[in-house]
Amino acid sequence: GAVVSQHPSRVICKSGTSVKIECRSLDFQATTMFWYRQFPKKSLMLMATSNEGSKATYEQGVEKDKFLINHASLTLSTLTVTSAHPEDSSFYICSARDRQGSVYEQYFGPGTRLTVT
Amino acid sequence: AQSVAQPEDQVNVAEGNPLTVKCTYSVSGNPYLFWYVQYPNRGLQFLLKYITGDNLVKGSYGFEAEFNKSQTSFHLKKPSALVSDSALYFCAVRFSGGYNKLIFGAGTRLAVHP
Numbered sequence: 001g002a003v004v005s006q007h008p009s010r011v012i013c014k015s016g017t018s019v020k021i022e023c024r025s026l027d028f029q030a031t032t033m034f035w036y037r038q039f040p041k042k043s044l045m046l047m048a049t050s051n052e053g054s055k056a057t058y059e060q061g062v063e064k065d066k067f068l069i070n071h072a073s074l075t076l077s078t079l080t081v082t083s084a085h086p087e088d089s090s091f092y093i094c095s096a097r098d099r100q101g102s103v104y105e106q107y108f109g110p111g112t113r114l115t116v117t
Numbered sequence: 118a119q120s121v122a123q124p125e126d127q128v129n130v131a132e133g134n135p136l137t138v139k140c141t142y143s144v145s146g147n148p149y150l151f152w153y154v155q156y157p158n159r160g161l162q163f164l165l166k167y168i169t170g171d172n173l174v175k176g177s178y179g180f181e182a183e184f185n186k187s188q189t190s191f192h193l194k195k196p197s198a199l200v201s202d203s204a205l206y207f208c209a210v211r212f213s214g215g216y217n218k219l220i221f222g223a224g225t226r227l228a229v230h231p
Contacts, residue, residue, distance in 0.1 A: 041224075
């Protein structure tokens with residue numbers, strides 16, 4: 001089946017530093033990937049949609065200069081949290097749509113827990 | 118505007134009993150509906166979807182869901198709950214704009230007791 005990986009699974013960083021999270025589709029090509037943020041005991045909030053080779057589309061209220069998204073290939077998208085602050089601590093989940101699969105299905109990564117101290 | 122409501126924060130059920138996790142939706146146009154399950158510190162796993170066709174949709178791990186257009190509901194059901202079904206369940210609707218974005222409900226925590 002379609003597998004999406006995320007790296008790292010956990011990261012702790014100091015306030016003011018930047019951290020990069022990778023999302024990879026392991027056995028399929030993903031023209032579209034999505035980045036979500038999940039607060040404790042809360043639902044997933046879509047942050048942005050990234051398409052290979054083009055700029056990401058950010059949801060309202062998400063700072064594009066703070067959450068940099070790059071989708072440089074059909075199997076890799078990265079989310080960089082710049083100048084991280086404690087309020088950025090969260091669980092970040094990516095998902096990917098199979099280029100040759102159903103347009104209705106997304107495959108989710110296992111998530112990355114970011115803690116900013 | 119598209120939205121999804123999961124009215125119950127938590128559902129408790131005894132092992133072996135039937136379970137229902139409720140979901141109602143509001144969409145413009147035809148609804149494309151999904152259920153996902155999330156285990157602690159993990160991503161989401163797909164359970165089932167309704168796109169068109171039979172109102173009763175069967176999915177993974179013995180789960181099923183019934184699409185009810187008149188009640189705008191898509192409740193998740195299982196005839197006999199297992200302790201291992203304990204997890205967080207999300208209902209989602211496909212956003213009718215571009216890129217097939219999903220809008221998620223708030224989630225319902227299912228606790229199955231031995």
